[in-house]
Amino acid sequence: MEKKYNKQGVIGSVIFHAIILLILIFFGLKALPNEEEGILVNLGNVxxxxxxxxxxxxSTTPSTPPVQKTTPPPKPVEESSSKSEENVKTQDFEEAPVVKTKAQLQKEKEEKKKREEEKAKQKRKEEEDRKKRLEEERIANEKAIAEAKAVEEKRLKEEAERKKREEEQRIKDEARNNVGSAFGKSNSTSVSEGDAGGSGNQGYVTGDPNSTNRTGSGLGNSGNGADLTGRSLVGGLPQPEYNIQEQGVVVISIKVNRSGIVTSAEYEFNGSSTQNQTLIAAAKKAAMKAKFNRDSSAAMEQKGTIRYTFELN
Incomplete structure (x- = not known):
């Protein structure tokens, strides 16, 4: 197929050139007209x-007198530059377009792609920074809300504890006043008794109005009771559990923290009338369950005693 096209091309080329030649022979090749004859003159220059x-x-070149050259004054740079600019501006032809090679086009394409990737990368980074900033603000807001909530809860808790202490103190004062008025000595019109100062009847609600002791459990040498200076039981004294036929008095030395919780319970020989280990263990177990009123001004561990009287079942 390719040979056929080549043959046709050769034939067409020969015919085309033959036609051109005929046109030149008949129309283009003409004899030059004869010029008028004249007088032949001598060769010279003047x-x-x-x-x-x-x-x-x-020596045919005419001799000319030497021309004196004068150095022109230097032209200002601005003028030359302006003229060059005028020359550039007054050009009436356009520069030929630059034909770029395949390698240049590929390089420009790669550079364009690289710029676009850098732009997209910068945009992603800005978006990530924005999200990170919003997340930090959200965490800071949540932290501030949590701190404010914790402060409010602490305030409410302290307020509740304060009201509870006030209520306990009110009940305690009311009970003391009632006991003072109910168990005062019948042969006296006094409404106040004690040696601690203030008004009221010093002692315990479980005590004996005829007793001269101002401190202690208020039970004398019988019954169960607790002795913790300035503090009172909350909810009553827990009773020991035992199932043996033994009797006697067991005194337990206790330590109580400011919250009113018993932190230590040990057998106290002084005041005890038995050394039965079963009774002692039952007394210590019951003493650890005792609760006293909260007192923030008390010692870190305030010492006291709990007395248990065991009887035969």
Whole structure:
């Protein structure tokens, strides 16, 4: 197929050139017209001269007087630059377009792609920074809300504890006043008794109005009771559990923290009338369950005693 096209091309080319040749022969090749004849003149370079000998051809160039060259004054740079700019501006032809090679086009394409990737990367980074900033603000707001909530809860808790202490103190004062009025000595019109100062009847609600003791459990040498200076039981004294036929008094030395919780319970020999280990263990277990009123001004561990009287079942 390719040979056929080549053959046709050769034939067409021969026919085309033959036609051109015929056109030149019939229309283009004409004889030049004969010019009018004239007088042959001598070779020279001026209109005047004298002598019969022809000067050599080297001297055909007319001699001209030397021209004195004068150095023109230097032109301002601005003028030359302005002229060059005018020359550039007054050009009436356009520069030929630059034909870029395949390698240049590929390089420009890669550079464009690289710029676009850098732009997209910068945009992603800005978006990530924005999200990170919003997340930090959200965490800071949540933390501030949590702190405010904790402060409010602490305030409410302290307020509740304060009201509870006030209520306990009110009940305690009311009970003391009632006991003082109910168990006062019948042969006296006094409404106040004690040696601790203040008004009221010093002692315990479980005590004996005829007793001169101002401190202690208020039970004398019988019954169960607790002795913790300035503190009172909350909810009553827990009773020991035992199932043996033994009797006697067991005194337990206790330590109580400011919250009213018993932190230690040990057997106290003084005041005890038995060393039965079963009774002692039952007394210690019951003493650890005792609760006293809260007192923030008390010692870290306030010492006291709990007395248990065991009887035969």
């Amino acid at each position: 209109q005047t001269g004298q002598g019969k000998i022809e000067p050599p051809k080297a």
